[in-house]
Amino acid sequence: MATVELTTENFDKVTGGDGIVLVDFWASWCGPCLRFAPVYDKQSEKHEDVVFGKVDTEAQVELAARYDIRSIPTLMALRDGVIVFSQPGALPESAVESLISQVRALDMDDVRKQLAEHASHEH
Structure with a gap:
């Protein structure tokens, strides 16, 4: 499966559903991002049940800020609409x-339970 270009228009729709979504935050001027891209693309072909999204941080400044x-590249993983991993660096x-x-x-x-407990301790 090819990667999906994510924008402010489609981000919530693509990442909010059931299943696993990976998001690669990148920019065309970023050397490590360009070196990571083929690794990411290769993985997208191996795991057809996973959505591989890409956010161009130059074009989608609002998403990068949200x-x-x-630091880019940053790889984020969501499952069933919940962010379960986010870390900078080309893996x-x-x-x-x-x-x-x-x-x-x-x-x-269990993840949702932990999130609910964490949220209740913040207030």
Whole structure:
């Protein structure tokens, strides 16, 4: 499956559904981003059940600001509309593979419970 270009118009629709969505925040002037792109594309072909999105931080400044992206590339993973991972840095292919396995293995009921507990402690 090819990567999907994410914009402010389609981001919430693409990332808010069930299943796993990876998001690569990148820019054309960023060397590590350009080196990471083929790794990301290759993974998108191996994992057809995962949506691989890309956000061009130059074109989508609002999205980069919404998620406080300060360093690129940043890879974010969502499952069932919940952000479960976000980390800057170009990952090697084995790390992307490992991340996908870990996100697949999550107990989302447990994740939502922890999020609810965390939110209740903040008030």
